[in-house]
């Protein structure tokens with residue numbers, strides 16, 4: 001990933017030398033990168049008029065342990081909750097263009113699976129039965145798939161969201177699942193969890209870190225701005241010369257929710273990380289400051305508000321988000 005971002009940075013630097021850069025040239029650049037098969041993704045949940053993902057928290061991240069729900073297992077997706085209040089009814093949107101290849105099940109709640117490429121799928125679980133799509137539909141990035149269900153059991157309402165390289169894999173959710181789950185055989189939604197003591201990490205099975213996949217897509221890079229999340233918990237952040245905690249601090253930035261900064265570059269950790277806590281989440285934005293200097297800020301923080309049985313963090317708090325909205329969210 002890092003190599004690819006370097007390449008993109010280089011392309012961005014030399015682009016003005018090659019073309020007279022105006023809006024239509026940028027559009028062409030974005031389109032041609034999509035034609036090269038580089039997908040464009042956004043966060044999977046949001047409210048009308050807000051940046052997608054804003055107001056939400058990943059209470060249990062990818063490849064973390066959720067001790068109160070299923071100790072001994074790694075979560076194969078991200079659970080998106082509202083920062084405050086009830087997630088039920090929140091709009092769930094397609095993270096990228098694709099085709100709905102599955103819509104149904106009782107997870108509890110419905111599951112929608114979108115195929116973006118032959119080996120890349122997004123999966124959205126615990127949706128209200130009144131879905132707005134069905135299998136066979138084509139969807140575009142930001143299209144509403146449904147809303148978060150009101151479950152009716154003792155688990156708080158949330159979206160379970162996965163990015164993965166398979167629809168069914170025989171030993172996971174196909175003809176002969178290796179581990180018993182409610183899901184049973186030939187079940188496209190899959191188990192949602194994978195034993196910690198299994199020989200393979202979920203990334204070696206084909207699940208991916210969803211936030212890293214989204215951040216590594218072209219659209220994040222082309223988002224004109226990033227926005228400080230409404231619920232950014234820190235008072236301020238260090239702006240650094242490189243995307244690393246030990247890099248030189250070039251400025252200190254007060255975090256005012258809603259403040260916007262031009263986005264220059266993105267660095268995300270590996271999509272197939274084999275770490276197993278929220279500390280594996282690694283996302284940096286290079287932003288332009290008011291004084292036209294630029295630097296790198298951490299876009300998210302891990303938190304032990306939820307933790308595995310070994311005490312390591314399972315929760316991820318978003319500090320900065322791409323200022324990307326969906327105009328298809330109905331005000332409710």
Ligand SMILES: [Zn+2]
Nearest residue numbers: 077078079160
């Ligand atoms: Zn989940």
